[in-house]
Amino acid sequence: MxxxxxxxxxxxxxxxxxxxxKEVAPTIKEADRKQEMTAHxxxxxxxxxxxxxCIPVRYGGQGMDYISLGLAxxxxxxIDTTLRVVMSVHNGLASMTLFQWGTEEQKExxxxxxxxxxxxxxxxxxxxxxxxDFANILMTGKRDGDExxxxxxxxxxxxxxxxxxxxxxxxxxxDVAKPSEGLTAYIVELDRPGVxxxxxxxxxxxxxxxxxxxxxxxxxxxxxNRIGEEGEGFKVTMTAFDHGRYTVAAGATGLIRASLEASVxxxxxxxxxxxxxxxxxxxxxKIARMARDYEIARLLYLRAGWMKNxxxxxxxxxxxxxxxxxxxxFHAASEAIQIHGAYGFSDEYDVERFMRNARGAMIYxxxxxxxxxIQADYALGYRKDKAVRCELPAYDSQAWQS
Amino acid sequence: MxxxxxxxxxxxxxxxxxxxxGKISWGDAPLVLNPWDEFAVEEALRLKEAHxxxxxxxxxxxxxxxxxxxxxxxxxxENAILVSxxxxxxxxxxxxxxxxxxxxxxxxxxxxxxxxxxxVDTDSGxxxxxxxxxxxxxxxxxVAVINSLDPESKRLEVERxxxxxxxxxxxxxxxxxxxxxxxxxxxxxxxxxxxxxSKAEIPIWSAAELGLEGDLESxxxxxxxxxxxxxxxxxxxxxxxxxxxxxxxxxDRLIEEKVx
Numbered sequence: 001m002x003x004x005x006x007x008x009x010x011x012x013x014x015x016x017x018x019x020x021x022k023e024v025a026p027t028i029k030e031a032d033r034k035q036e037m038t039a040h041x042x043x044x045x046x047x048x049x050x051x052x053x054c055i056p057v058r059y060g061g062q063g064m065d066y067i068s069l070g071l072a073x074x075x076x077x078x079i080d081t082t083l084r085v086v087m088s089v090h091n092g093l094a095s096m097t098l099f100q101w102g103t104e105e106q107k108e109x110x111x112x113x114x115x116x117x118x119x120x121x122x123x124x125x126x127x128x129x130x131x132x133d134f135a136n137i138l139m140t141g142k143r144d145g146d147e148x149x150x151x152x153x154x155x156x157x158x159x160x161x162x163x164x165x166x167x168x169x170x171x172x173x174x175d176v177a178k179p180s181e182g183l184t185a186y187i188v189e190l191d192r193p194g195v196x197x198x199x200x201x202x203x204x205x206x207x208x209x210x211x212x213x214x215x216x217x218x219x220x221x222x223x224x225n226r227i228g229e230e231g232e233g234f235k236v237t238m239t240a241f242d243h244g245r246y247t248v249a250a251g252a253t254g255l256i257r258a259s260l261e262a263s264v265x266x267x268x269x270x271x272x273x274x275x276x277x278x279x280x281x282x283x284x285x286k287i288a289r290m291a292r293d294y295e296i297a298r299l300l301y302l303r304a305g306w307m308k309n310x311x312x313x314x315x316x317x318x319x320x321x322x323x324x325x326x327x328x329x330f331h332a333a334s335e336a337i338q339i340h341g342a343y344g345f346s347d348e349y350d351v352e353r354f355m356r357n358a359r360g361a362m363i364y365x366x367x368x369x370x371x372x373x374i375q376a377d378y379a380l381g382y383r384k385d386k387a388v389r390c391e392l393p394a395y396d397s398q399a400w401q402s
Numbered sequence: 403m404x405x406x407x408x409x410x411x412x413x414x415x416x417x418x419x420x421x422x423x424g425k426i427s428w429g430d431a432p433l434v435l436n437p438w439d440e441f442a443v444e445e446a447l448r449l450k451e452a453h454x455x456x457x458x459x460x461x462x463x464x465x466x467x468x469x470x471x472x473x474x475x476x477x478x479x480e481n482a483i484l485v486s487x488x489x490x491x492x493x494x495x496x497x498x499x500x501x502x503x504x505x506x507x508x509x510x511x512x513x514x515x516x517x518x519x520x521x522v523d524t525d526s527g528x529x530x531x532x533x534x535x536x537x538x539x540x541x542x543x544x545v546a547v548i549n550s551l552d553p554e555s556k557r558l559e560v561e562r563x564x565x566x567x568x569x570x571x572x573x574x575x576x577x578x579x580x581x582x583x584x585x586x587x588x589x590x591x592x593x594x595x596x597x598x599x600s601k602a603e604i605p606i607w608s609a610a611e612l613g614l615e616g617d618l619e620s621x622x623x624x625x626x627x628x629x630x631x632x633x634x635x636x637x638x639x640x641x642x643x644x645x646x647x648x649x650x651x652x653x654d655r656l657i658e659e660k661v662x
Binding site for chain 2: 006007008011012014015018019048049053062063064401
């Protein structure tokens with residue numbers, strides 16, 4: 001077992017880190033206060049290839065592996081969660097889902113421009129009345145000749161107002177034994193007649209990002225936009241979550257690191273009772289836990305990334321990585337505020353933003369409670385991985401780079 | 403255009419420098435491509451993109467200096483060469499310039515050689531000029547803009563960044579140019595570049611291959627380095643019932659401490 005990163009991985013880390021530090025860090029507080037996504041972020045991530053990092057070159061991507069996707073997500077979230085959300089949504093939910101389930105035509109038409117960063121993608125799954133209980137979504141799709149007519153509303157959709165395409169899952173059948181069997185997924189251009197959308201403001205965190213709603217009113221979508229078969233939408237969506245959650249896990253790991261680095265720097269600089277607070281054991285306990293949690297979270301997501309590279313299903317491992325890292329990142333950020341004292345409570349320092357940003361990831365892409373249920377089902381033997389019709393392709397460096 | 407960029411692997415600028423047992427230590431700071439050299443690589447790549455040709459990155463250093471070369475390759479350089487030999491360890495800049503000049507001559511048919519303005523570790527900033535002198539080429543130091551360059555007539559005009567002004571200089575090339583950070587914004591490595599760099603086999607040129615065996619002796623050595631004594635400050639409050647009493651006590655303390 002080799003725990004070292006390759007030179008290639010280290011260079012990816014550095015490149016993404018340099019971008020985030022130089023081009024996003026200087027303005028992130030301002031963007032967070034204004035609740036606006038900085039205009040240059042998405043185009044720059046596209047130009048630099050970050051938006052197509054783990055998609056094969058033949059589909060417009062950069063041909064790097066899934067571990068590179070994780071490393072990039074970690075580096076981005078060290079600076080701000082909104083950057084990593086782009087990876088989860090554009091790369092994880094949209095591009096990787098098309099890569100796994102899409103037809104060759106869909107890959108040419110939709111995946112390639114997403115991977116090149118010319119178009120932005122998102123995943124539209126949650127609804128005002130259904131998030132964790134995803135099988136019971138209400139949005140409908142009705143077949144009409146060679147088209148489907150979509151009606152309903154999606155909510156809490158990251159990049160809702162920035163995306164050009166959305167992977168959308170809707171109910172196409174009601175008279176089914178299990179609600180999950182009546183769902184179908186589509187790739188939908190968001191400039192189709194009948195689509196309206198907007199951003200949601202007043203969120204606790206990820207304020208420098210775009211989170212919104214998308215409404216579909218008699219939106220006609222051609223048959224060739226269907227992803228997978230009719231009735232396969234639940235499986236398509238769950239595998240999309242395996243990709244999105246992986247980036248959330250890696251990103252939350254970065255947030256633990258950011259809290260740790262900020263806390264170490266502050267604890268050495270701030271003195272109380274005649275010595276740096278870093279010398280107080282109760283502060284050391286907090287730092288020790290952050291350091292421990294960072295290492296655990298990192299190993300967990302890298303294992304999931306390795307499994308993806310090998311073409312092995314990783315729903316259980318990704319669930320654990322996401323669950324552990326997001327819970328630990330909230331704890332780390334909260335303790336970082338405690339270490340910073342009253343200064344941590346102010347936005348003069350980054351740690352209050354870290355805590356606000358960490359909170360959302362315990363809810364989206366499968367809440368911590370849903371992750372517990374998944375893990376319990378695996379542990380109790382109630383759930384076993386079943387092969388899906390289209391698996392995420394294993395990483396093949398030669399094939400991906402030609 | 404055949405362009406050479408001389409790059410150096412240095413500690414990250416965020417590193418803390420300490421002195422341990424008479425030697426400078428950068429702790430376990432990550433080693434990076436000298437930040438000033440990134441501007442040199444970028445300018446070389448821009449000229450190549452404008453006029454065609456190749457860029458070769460050369461670094462003098464131990465085996466791990468290959469990382470700086472890989473970064474240069476990932477940014478877009480075509481070739482990288484590590485110049486390394488046990489006899490090169492600890493050389494002063496005059497001897498370093500001899501090695502680099504020999505390496506540049508071995509590359510052959512070079513039009514321009516780029517340097518960053520200095521390296522962040524030793525910060526001498528003279529190696530570029532010394533290399534130019536050894537090659538017998540014009541030295542254009544602290545260049546902030548290349549105003550024009552004509553590969554046909556082999557003439558170029560640059561602006562040098564001086565303390566209070568900028569100086570325009572025209573020269574013929576081959577020439578050696580050192581650049582300041584105002585000249586450009588260095589690019590990030592591309593993913594394609596990263597893949598190429600991580601697979602690259604970087605050749606190593608030794609003293610023997612450069613014809614420099616037994617020919618290098620530094621004029622300068624650093625037998626000892628010591629840290630500047632740490633200045634410790636203490637704050638003392640002078641208290642009293644009235645301003646006059648506080649002032650009197652203050653004067654007594656200043657006399658006691660031999661300040662006045």
